[in-house]
Each structure stands twice: as C-alpha cells, then as structure tokens.
Amino acid sequence: MTELTLVQAVNDGLKTKMREDETVLVLGEDVGPKGGVFLATEGLTAEFGEERCFDTPLSEDGIIGVGIGLALNGMKPVCEIQFQDFIFPAFDQIVSEAAKFRYRSGGMYTVPMVIRTPYGGGIRGGLYHSQSGEAYFCHTPGLKVVVPSTPADAKGLLISAIEDPDPVLFLEPKALYRSFRQEVPEGIWRVPLSTVREVRPGDDAVVFCYGAMVPVCERAAERIAEARGAAVRVVDLRTLLPLDEEAVIAAARACGRVVVVHEAPRFCGYGAEISALIAEHAIDAMEAPVVRVTGFDTPFPNTLEHYYLPDARRVVDALERVLDYE
Amino acid sequence: MSDQLLQILDPTGRKVGPAPRVRREVLRRLLRAMLMTRHFDDRCMKLQRTGKIGFSVPNLGIEAVSAGAAAALDPERDWIAPSYRDFAMAFYHGVSAEAMMDTQFGNAADNNRGRQMPVHFTFREPVRFLSISSPIGTHLPQAVGIALAMKKRGEDGVCLASFGDGGTSSLGFHSGLNFAGVFGAPVVFLCQNNQWAISCPIDKQTASATIAAKAEAYGMPGRRVDGNDVLAVHKAVTEAVKRARAGEGPTLIEAVTMRMGGHSTSDDPSRYVPAELLAEWREKDPLIRFQRFLVDQGVMGEEEIAALDAECAEECAAAARAAAGKGRPALDTIFSDVYAELPPHLRAQQDWCIRHYSSRGEGVDEKGEFPL
Ligand SMILES: Cc1ncc(C[n+]2csc(CCOP(=O)(O)OP(=O)(O)O)c2C)c(N)n1
Ligand SMILES: [Mg+2]
Numbered sequence: 001m002t003e004l005t006l007v008q009a010v011n012d013g014l015k016t017k018m019r020e021d022e023t024v025l026v027l028g029e030d031v032g033p034k035g036g037v038f039l040a041t042e043g044l045t046a047e048f049g050e051e052r053c054f055d056t057p058l059s060e061d062g063i064i065g066v067g068i069g070l071a072l073n074g075m076k077p078v079c080e081i082q083f084q085d086f087i088f089p090a091f092d093q094i095v096s097e098a099a100k101f102r103y104r105s106g107g108m109y110t111v112p113m114v115i116r117t118p119y120g121g122g123i124r125g126g127l128y129h130s131q132s133g134e135a136y137f138c139h140t141p142g143l144k145v146v147v148p149s150t151p152a153d154a155k156g157l158l159i160s161a162i163e164d165p166d167p168v169l170f171l172e173p174k175a176l177y178r179s180f181r182q183e184v185p186e187g188i189w190r191v192p193l194s195t196v197r198e199v200r201p202g203d204d205a206v207v208f209c210y211g212a213m214v215p216v217c218e219r220a221a222e223r224i225a226e227a228r229g230a231a232v233r234v235v236d237l238r239t240l241l242p243l244d245e246e247a248v249i250a251a252a253r254a255c256g257r258v259v260v261v262h263e264a265p266r267f268c269g270y271g272a273e274i275s276a277l278i279a280e281h282a283i284d285a286m287e288a289p290v291v292r293v294t295g296f297d298t299p300f301p302n303t304l305e306h307y308y309l310p311d312a313r314r315v316v317d318a319l320e321r322v323l324d325y326e
Numbered sequence: 327m328s329d330q331l332l333q334i335l336d337p338t339g340r341k342v343g344p345a346p347r348v349r350r351e352v353l354r355r356l357l358r359a360m361l362m363t364r365h366f367d368d369r370c371m372k373l374q375r376t377g378k379i380g381f382s383v384p385n386l387g388i389e390a391v392s393a394g395a396a397a398a399l400d401p402e403r404d405w406i407a408p409s410y411r412d413f414a415m416a417f418y419h420g421v422s423a424e425a426m427m428d429t430q431f432g433n434a435a436d437n438n439r440g441r442q443m444p445v446h447f448t449f450r451e452p453v454r455f456l457s458i459s460s461p462i463g464t465h466l467p468q469a470v471g472i473a474l475a476m477k478k479r480g481e482d483g484v485c486l487a488s489f490g491d492g493g494t495s496s497l498g499f500h501s502g503l504n505f506a507g508v509f510g511a512p513v514v515f516l517c518q519n520n521q522w523a524i525s526c527p528i529d530k531q532t533a534s535a536t537i538a539a540k541a542e543a544y545g546m547p548g549r550r551v552d553g554n555d556v557l558a559v560h561k562a563v564t565e566a567v568k569r570a571r572a573g574e575g576p577t578l579i580e581a582v583t584m585r586m587g588g589h590s591t592s593d594d595p596s597r598y599v600p601a602e603l604l605a606e607w608r609e610k611d612p613l614i615r616f617q618r619f620l621v622d623q624g625v626m627g628e629e630e631i632a633a634l635d636a637e638c639a640e641e642c643a644a645a646a647r648a649a650a651g652k653g654r655p656a657l658d659t660i661f662s663d664v665y666a667e668l669p670p671h672l673r674a675q676q677d678w679c680i681r682h683y684s685s686r687g688e689g690v691d692e693k694g695e696f697p698l
Contacts, residue, residue, distance in 0.1 A: 012400045051478055059500075059501045059505070061498065062467050062501030062504060064467075065464065065468050066468070067471060069468040069471020070471040071471070072468065072471065073471070073475035074475055076480075077471075096459060097461075103663045104435065104446070104448070106436070108457065164666075165665075166666055231630035242665070242671060242672075267398045314425070
C-alpha cells in the first residue's frame with residue numbers, strides 16, 4: 001500500500017493497466033510528455049512510448065471519434081478531455097456513436113473505451129472550467145457514468161472502467177485531485193461499477209452524493225452528529241449510470257429521510273432522478289419529503305463560486321429540515 | 327493536380343486514359359455489383375411506394391463510385407466506413423441482396439435487429455462494413471481510429487471512409503482529415519460529390535474550387551476523378567490504398583458524379599434539380615459506358631450481360647419476397663445490446679414491457695405488415 005492523492009491514483013491506475021494490457025492507449029491534448037494539465041498522465045509517454053500515450057490535435061470531436069475507431073478495432077483507448085466543459089464538441093460522438101454502436105449493430109461493433117475528464121468547481125475556473133455535466137450524459141442509454149471520490153476508488157473504478165466492454169465516462173472531481181491522500185492498493189485493484197459505497201453509517205437520515213460533494217456531506221453528517229446526536233448515513237453513489245437502484249431504495253427505506261447533494265444545477269439534475277426513484281419505490285417508508293442541495297440554476301460563477309457550490313452548512317440545513325419534519 | 331479530372335472511359339465507353347490492368351474477374355464483379363445496386367435500388371423504390379418498407383435512399387447514377395472503390399479493398403484486412411449511399415460496396419464484396427433486404431424491412435433477421443431505419447446497414451462478414459449512423463460525418467474520425475489501430479499493430483490494413491459533398495462541411499470531415507494527416511493514418515477518404523446535399527447544391531456547400539483541393543490544407547494528396555467512370559475510380563482508390571498500405575498516409579479522393587434520383591424516398595427533386603442538368607448527366611450513365619467497354623474489349627458479350635442483368639433483377643425480387651416474410655424482431659430486442667450485460671433497471675423495464683404487451687396478445691412472435 002502507498003499513500004496517493006486522487007490524481008496520483010488515476011495515474012497509478014493507468015500505468016498499472018497499461019503494463020498489464022498492451023492494447024490500452026492514452027490519447028488527448030497535452031497528455032504526452034507534459035503529462036496532462038493536471039499531471040494525470042505524467043510519465044506514461046516516458047514508460048510506454050508515444051505509440052501508447054500520445055498528444056492529439058485540439059479537437060475533442062477528433063479525440064473521441066478516433067478513440068471510438070481504435071476501440072472498434074481491438075484497442076482499449078482511454079481518451080482524456082482536458083476539462084469536462086470542453087467535451088461538448090464531442091457530445092455527438094459520445095451520445096450518437098459510442099453509446100449506440102452496440103445497439104445499432106446488433107452487437108457486431110462495440111466500443112470499449114473510457115473518457116476521463118476532470119469536472120466540477122472549486123478551483124476558481126469560472127464558467128468554463130467548473131461545470132458538472134453528468135446529467136447530460138446520464139440521459140444516454142449505452143453509456144456508463146462513473147464518479148470517484150477517493151484515491152482508492154479512483155484507481156479501482158478506473159481499472160474496472162477500462163476492463164468494461166462498454167463506453168464509460170469517467171468524471172474526476174478536480175477539487176479532490178490533491179485535497180487528501182489515502183492508502184491505495186498496489187497493482188491491479190478493482191472496484192466494481194454500479195455499486196455504491198457507504199461512507200458513514202447511520203439510520204436517522206441518508207445523504208446521497210458523489211464526487212467532490214462526498215467530503216462536504218461527510219462534514220455535514222459529523223456536524224449533525226455533534227450538534228444533535230443524529231446518525232446520518234452518507235452514501236457515495238460512485239456509478240451514476242447504471243445506478244445501483246436497489247441500494248438507493250434500501251438506504252432510503254432504512255432511513256426514511258433523504259437529502260440528495262450535487263454541485264450541478266438543480267433543474268433536471270441527477271437529484272431529480274434519485275427523488276423520483278424514491279417516490280416510486282419507497283414513498284411508503286418516507287417520513288419527510290426528499291430535499292435537494294445543489295448548485296443554482298445559473299451558469300457557474302467565478303468570484304462567488306463558494307456561494308454557488310453546496311457547502312457543509314447548506315447540507316446541514318437540509319438535514320435539519322428532513323430530521324425536523326413531522 | 328487536384329483540379330484535373332481523372333478519366334479512363336469517356337461517356338461513350340471509349341478509352342481516353344491509359345488502360346489500367348484489371349483482372350477480368352474483377353471487371354465482371356464490378357459490373358455485377360453495379361447491376362445489383364441498380365436493381366436493388368429500383369426494387370426498394372417500389373417497396374417504398376407500395377408501403378412495404380418505410381424509406382430508402384436512391385443510388386441511381388452513383389453506382390460506379392461505390393463499386394470502383396470497393397474493388398480496391400482486400401476484405402481480409404481492410405475496413406469500410408461507408409455512407410448510406412454505398413450499396414455497391416456491400417454487393418461487390420458479396421453481401422447478399424437478402425441480407426440487405428432484411429435491414430430494409432427491419433425484420434427478425436436484420437443484423438441491426440430492426441433498431442435502425444432502412445439503409446443503415448451493418449456487416450462484419452464477408453467484409454467489415456461499419457454500422458452506419460444517421461449523423462453526417464461522424465464516421466470520418468472513427469475511420470482514422472480504425473486505421474490507426476492497424477498501424478499501431480504493424481498490420482497493413484486500410485480503412486476507406488466514404489461520405490458525400492455535404493459531409494465535407496461537417497465537424498467530422500475536419501477532425502478526421504486533420505487527425506489522419508497528423509498521424510499518417512492509413513485511411514482513404516472518398517468523397518462522393520454527387521452535387522447535392524438534399525436540395526443544397528455544391529456551391530452552397532463550399533466556396534472551394536474543388537473538394538480535392540481541401541486535401542492540401544491537411545497535408546495529404548487530393549485527387550479528382552470522374553465518378554461515373556468505374557475504372558477511373560478504381561484506379562484512383564487503388565493508388566490511394568497502395569500509398570496507405572506502404573505507410574505513406576492518407577489521401578482524399580473526390581469522385582465527381584450526379585445524384586440521379588431524389589435524396590431519399592421522402593424527397594421530390596423535381597422541385598430543385600434542373601431538368602437540363604439531369605438530361606446532361608443521363609448521357610454520362612456509369613453503366614452504359616462500362617458495358618460498352620466490356621463488350622468492346624471482349625470481356626463479356628451482350629447476351630451475357632443481359633443474362634447477368636436478369637439474374638440480378640430476380641435475386642433482388644426474391645430477396646424482397648423472403649425478407650417480407652420474416653416477421654418482426656422479438657420484443658426483448660428493445661432492451662438487449664444497450665450494454666454487454668442487461669443492467670437491473672433495464673431488466674425491470676423489459677419484464678414490464680413483455681408482460682404489458684403479451685397480456686394484450688401483442689408483441690410476441692408477431693408477424694405483420696410494416697406500417698413504419
Ligand atoms: C449532422 C446531420 N445534419 C443533418 C442531417 C440531415 N441530412 C441527411 S443527409 C443530408 C445531406 C447529405 O448530403 P451529402 O453529404 O452530400 O450526401 P448525399 O446524400 O448527397 O449522398 C442531410 C442534411 C444529418 N443526417 N446529420
Ligand atoms: Mg451529396
């Protein structure tokens with residue numbers, strides 16, 4: 001075991017998988033000798049050569065389109081989009097192509113690829129270096145959407161994503177890239193997709209969250225425990241599509257009071273899906289309405305980003321609302 | 327170079343360029359692919375007009391581009407990333423009319439399991455004919471990736487990407503050619519310049535003097551060929567394939583032709599295509615000149631050609647009859663192939679769907695008309 005930051009764990013996951021499987025390739029803008037703008041691909045070109053980790057022209061549509069072609073023809077590409085905010089030129093390739101090849105060809109052509117991209121706020125990136133676009137992609141059958149929140153999960157989920165036979169969008173919370181270290185197993189380490197992680201036990205209420213909101217929700221749960229002795233369960237969803245719905249329903253039933261947290265805008269956000277799922281399958285066990293804590297339905301601000309992003313106080317307020325509801 | 331039009335046969339079938347060495351067997355297969363395309367096309371128009379299939383895309387007039395290009399490929403090692411107007415590529419490599427008709431009908435035997443509109447063919451055998459999608463231009467960068475995979479593995483395969491003049495305005499045209507140039511990928515970009523993108527003429531598509539000229543900006547050679555001259559197309563694509571195989575990188579070929587039918591069965595081209603233009607191009611029909619050439623060269627006799635023509639017509643008619651009788655895909659094909667494994671939420675939706683419709687006696691082993 002070694003202590004790694006989340007971005008180091010991504011790097012370790014890539015290296016580990018590339019050593020084991022020579023069909024794994026890494027491509028994207030500045031991923032080569034520079035090692036990517038966040039250094040997630042540092043050292044890959046040095047170790048594996050330009051054939052396996054290479055810079056591409058500045059063209060997200062090209063990166064994903066070419067990645068799809070590589071995947072169609074026996075390779076396992078891991079494409080990097082420098083910031084999730086710049087993925088939209090490739091939206092067509094992801095939604096219309098990668099996600100639909102298996103279906104539209106009756107399984108004759110498949111796209112086992114991973115698209116890694118840093119997402120979310122917290123680095124003063126303004127409108128175009130801060131967005132959480134998961135909802136656009138979670139509405140896409142055929143795609144998988146994964147969001148790690150710890151170094152160990154980042155490595156384990158990334159390796160599972162690379163081994164997955166279907167295209168996976170791997171959203172990395174850039175706010176957590178270097179925020180803490182954790183012991184990460186060496187060598188091949190897998191965390192299965194479509195499983196949730198119970199971050200903290202409790203059955204007075206449950207908070208569903210993912211990515212950079214996980215530590216925020218942990219802090220909120222700690223404060224509530226200190227302030228009023230309530231035991232709040234925190235569940236890291238970690239795969240948003242396909243979601244482990246049973247685990248969500250079971251946790252909602254066990255606790256009866258639910259808060260959903262994400263930094264993306266509220267309207268049609270991922271929290272709406274969780275709320276609807278609970279309304280459909282666990283309404284009889286609910287003791288309070290589901291409360292969402294989210295970013296505002298505005299573009300992402302810069303100077304005032306800390307007012308936009310949900311923080312522990314906002315989550316505490318929401319928890320108090322559901323806990324006090326009679 | 328890129329503005330000269332390569333021609334070997336003039337519209338009357340006379341040789342005007344240096345004769346390429348093409349084996350007799352290939353010449354016969356080229357003719358068969360073109361005749362099959364014409365009959366298949368014609369059959370599909372009739373099927374659509376009588377409500378048997380929902381849609382098709384006329385290939386009339388452009389058969390030589392697809393056939394000539396396909397003949398330059400080796401199905402053992404090469405890939406085709408086709409456009410929707412490339413029926414002759416599949417026929418040249420031996421895809422049966424029945425397999426094509428199965429997709430036109432979206433029936434239980436369709437490779438796509440009835441999930442796509444007609445003409446969005448997918449084949450893996452006898453040739454890698456990449457699943458077609460509707461968004462224009464998306465397959466160009468994909469073709470580069472397919473080619474790059476072969477290059478990285480040290481294989482000498484080539485990927486042919488075929489698209490229309492409208493496709494040259496798409497995002498994928500730029501990213502595809504740009505990436506192919508930078509990576510030296512073994513790709514042949516074949517633009518079927520049939521003068522029209524639905525109702526939009528080529529001068530509304532680009533201010534460039536030719537499409538071939540665009541190659542220069544991407545650091546690759548551009549060739550312009552007479553798209554109604556199957557031998558010229560075959561020669562240009564063969565040379566481009568040879569370059570790509572030898573590790574010399576991509577080529578852009580512009581095959582100048584004319585769409586003689588509508589854009590699709592939903593289109594009425596008489597509203598925008600000048601009649602004189604059609605009359606002018608009718609004289610340049612690719613089949614007329616190629617048949618004259620074959621007869622003049624003593625490759626095939628007129629009766630032999632007539633017999634082949636009748637055989638192709640019958641194969642297409644029989645294929646339509648067979649495909650019409652195959653019934654719809656089973657209801658669970660709505661849910662399969664979304665992922666390699668069926669996730670629980672889809673299993674639940676599938677169970678519900680089957681229960682819901684089977685309780686009404688619908689959707690299970692249903693044979694029926696195709697109202698599309
Ligand atoms: C991205 C996208 N925009 C619009 C369309 C609608 N559309 C289908 S075919 C077509 C024209 C294509 O023309 P061209 O590339 O010249 O091919 P051709 O039909 O002439 O073979 C258009 C606009 C589409 N399929 N995809
Ligand atoms: Mg056209």
